[in-house]
Amino acid sequence: MSTQAAGLVQLQADVGYTLARGLTADAITILGAFSADDVSPIAMLQVEAVGQQFPINGEVASHIPDLLSRFSSARLDRLGLAVGWRRGDAVSHMASSRGGQASALLSLCICEIFGSESIGQFIYTMSNQLLPKQTNASIMQLNKVGKLLAAKLCPVSLGSKLAELLTEIRLTYFERDLPIPELLGVPTRESFEQYLCALSRGLREESTIVRLRGHFCIGYFIMITMVMCPQDVLLSVEGRILY
Secondary structure, three states, rough: OOHHHEEEEHHHHHHHHHHHOOOOHHHHHHHHHHHHHHOHHHHHHHHHHHOOOOOOOOOHHHHHHHHHOOOOOEEEOOOOOOEOOOOOOOHEEEOOOHHHHHHHHHHHHHHHHHOHHHHHHHHHHHHHHHHOOOOOOOHHHHHHHHHHHHHHHHOHHHHHHHHHHHHHHHHHHOOOOOOOOOOOOOOHHHHHHHHHHHHHHHHHOOOOOOOOOOOHHHHHHHHHHHHHOOHHHHOOOOEEEOO
16 A cells, blocks of 8 residues: 555544544434434525424423424334334424424424425425525425424314314404305415415514405314414404414
8 A cells, every 4th residue: 555545544534533532422322312203404404494493382382392302112022023113203302493493383284284295395495485595495395394393293283273273254244244254265376385485584574464354274274273372362253263
């Protein structure tokens, strides 16, 4: 082996050793969780950055840290498998940041309306709109993260919350002897993306107010708004203030 080649090998070994020593125990744990769950660290950071654009509040938001951190598994000895959530999984590391919590709730709402395979596309689009300089992960990588987040929040029954809201709205029309409009049409992806970007601005900018009027498909818009930021919402139906 030549002296030059030997020096190169020695240099590579030193760099690896230096990097290993430079990582903290927490960093090694987090990287291990990302690897075990097969998610991209860049995608996790990007999803969290999108969530930071949605300052959530309310009852549902208060439960998210515990839901993201939960773990429960049962070992199937005959198969050698563990079924359930692993302690310290990748998603649990999102529980400690407001951005991680908001992105989890956002992923759940998208999943409820458009399905789990659509989460990555929405997050990618919002990254382009809200974080143009931080769009580095692919749609597939973002979708993996979003699906894990949404699955961890499955105890939040959005269907029940949607039904409660629609019942109150329909009751108002019934009491006033007015025809009850169609409220549960599925919005287009484009209209939903536009609303999410507008909602983000409304939550972050004190001078911005987002107004939403209409009937068809408004049920889903109301649901996501009341789940993510009920303290910032005024909901009125035919002049009657519900929230």
